[in-house]
Amino acid sequence: MSILLEVKNLRVDLPTENGMLHAVRGIDFQVKRGEMLCLVGESGCGKSMTSLALMGLLPRKAICTADRMAFDGTELLGLPDKKLNQLRGQRMSMIFQEPMTSLNPAYTLGNQLCEAMLEKPGVTRAEVRERAIYLLHRTGISNAEDRLRQYPHQLSGGLRQRVMIAMALMCGPDLIIADEPTTALDVTIQAQILRMIRELQREFGTAVVFITHDLGVVSRIADRVAVMYAGQVVETADVAQLFASPQHPYTRGLLNCIPVRGKTLPGSKLQAIPGVVPSLVGHVSGCVFRNRCALADAACEQDPPMVNTAAGDKVHYARCHKATAADAVQLNEAA
Amino acid sequence: MTTISTSSLPTGPTTQTSSFLQAAIKPVPPWRRMINRMLGHRGLVLGAAILAVIVLAALFAPWLTPHDPFEQNVSQRLIPPIWNALGSWDHVLGTDKLGRDYLSRLIYGARVSLMIGCAAALISGVIGTTLGVLAGYFGGRVDALISYIITTRLSMPVVLVALAMASLVGGSLKVVIILLGLLLWDRFAVVTRSATQQLRDAEFIAAAKAIGASTPYILVREILPNIMSALIVVITLEMAHAILLEATLSFLGLGVQPPTPSWGLMVSEGKSYMFFKPWVIVIPGVALAVLVLAINLVGDGLRDVNAPDGRN
């Protein structure tokens, strides 16, 4: 499978009243065609900033740099607006978190669904409409034809999110960036929508970057996982590998503090990660997790290297001084 | 007409950007942050500086004025100000038709304008805020009644009503203050009403109720401090409004009565000489414009500064 999205050393800085906030501090990741990569992390880790950077939707004050941010070979940084607009909506699309506010209340659903595809040269209105109806049907919305004439406020949250998914699929994109698309939905609806995203992804061969904070969701739908903490990717691996043997202390801590039936004794104390995320304003150096890590020592004052802990041609990176490389090959990435 | 934004109220972070900033910014107390932001806003600083000069001049009027503003000297009437060939340093801004020193009258006139502006804004502020908070908090029939009252008030042409009332009762400083106080409360009511509505369902209000706080306590100690920022913006703007209205009334003879120096009255007294001795109306006119501009700059600046994080 070829590489669709390649990101190297992405950095996002935001000037604030108290200094420069280093929201994203040099992350690398790749997405292959047709695979589901989950970016998982808690609030403040920079995962949303990453998605906004990829789509070119960062706030004006933000400063975004990268060694490479290439979509199917095309470098995204510095791309003129016109070309970026062509890419967005046609080959890359985004699903946002809040279904209540991500649709424009002044336009009908049909209008919004067809908007992006009509920009494509050589498509007729009829074709676009037909595709819209087909996709609405595929996302489980009944009476698709009538729905085209409805307005967003006439639908519930779950339905709106399905419309958003249909909208994201309209132009047959190669990559969908989904920023916590099911967080605001009920648990039962969430499960249904996730199943649908997975099925549609497999059917259309779309690659998905799925951003979430919910490890349960990650374990069920991901192909590969990248764990983010304080602006960096601290671990990345296949989903089974990550849950079976997490290499980074943060990932281990995260997995340990979730109560799981059968694993944690009800009523017992959960293994919480002590401390809080350090401030990312101003100069940040060394391992950013060291103030909360049981394994931390003097060596952790230095920026930790990205180590491949898996044998053979498997890949399981962990950004930690204590992680041991399976073979002697270490990949020294600048933090 | 400037719009008042009530989105300065404390609500949870709704965008990823602002929640991210919440998590990572070094914390400062809210008032400290506000002061920092105010000092960084150019319009606000400029307006505040001009306002400070005028206020100080008005406060220290007895020490600053070279002459008694009421002292008439008919032999010295209509002397032009210093930049005219016939002017003298004795009367820097010239004299009016009764020989009274113009600079002194200008400074004392500032007192009148500011006093009326503050008093009227205060009275209307109390009336409007009370009505608005009650309407916003209780909703239902109370809201319907108060909204009806607000609509009635909005449908009245303020200047005409003020004129009519003043002509009935006779103009004077007290009358002007009371009249404007009773007429200018509508914007206060509208703004505080919507601000209170937004806060009404906040969880800290529910928590206060759960602790057993009485309704008056909640209105005064929980809701009012949190709508203060929106309220201060409205106060400054209504002050400007009141000052202009007073000038209008005095110009038409129904406001402050002579010999009290009011800028509006000064313009009115000079209108017959408008083309021959223009300074008589230009000087108070410019003073009015500068004062109102300064107040508006401060009001706009406060409104900008109150925009919540990440939305500037």
Add this chain to the structure above:
Amino acid sequence: MNELVNELVNDSAPAETPVGAVGADIALELCALSKVYTLKRGMFKASGEIKAVNEVSLRLYRGETLGLVGESGCGKSTLAKILLGLLEPTAGNVLINGQEVDPTRRKDNARHIQPIFQDPYSSLNPRKTVAEIVGLPLQLHRIGSAAEQRKSVRTILDLVGMPERTYAQYPNQLSGGQRQRVAIARALILQPDILICDEPTSALDVSVQAQILNLLLDLKAEFGLTYLFISHDLGVVEHLVDRVAVMHKGSIVELETREKIFSDAQHPYTRMLLSSALTPEPGLGLGPDIPEPAFT
């Protein structure tokens, strides 16, 4: 914890189970509590009704944690608001410690039943310091002198793990977890018997959630509290509670002990809820129990 099979006869629960252990101390009891909203549909049409809470009867035994689960719109938040006196019920009664109370008389009930809300960002007054927020209940109820009140505030803040330097800080200077601790301190300072926890950790990060849940467990053991724990997160519920009540469209559809609900749920809605809960176990995929996206 409470391992007695204390099920109660509930009109809407499909399985009728006998009432047992009459001697057990009942902290909170709801009898056929209802909240019905009437909708006006225009001047000429008959008005419709929404039964937000539909004749709910429930018993909360002293020292137990009862989980109340359900999705949005099921009425669990409305129920919580009624118990806290924020909404007036249309019918039914509430008994605290065996005595019937009017839940809208907040001042009397405040010393028995207190809330912890979901959103740590809006549950604290942004214009008050931590010490003022936590001390307010004592001031309102005029408990102790000013010096004694200050001492109580310090004690309780220490108990929830808030360092002294935070006492004079404002909520915007605290993290989400810290704010929730302050909310817990505020709820506990009146020494209530019953805490209504309305999704207290849903808005927090997972790592902070674990800290707060541990804190709740500790406080419960120390003070012998009774919790009504409302949540949609079944993993957390399973970890914390003794019994579970499942709510759907205003009624309680199932009420069982924790073990029974999670191993052998009876009601189809409960089953659907359980199968939708995604535990972090890779390889299970999205499971066969999840229905096809319903055509709505």
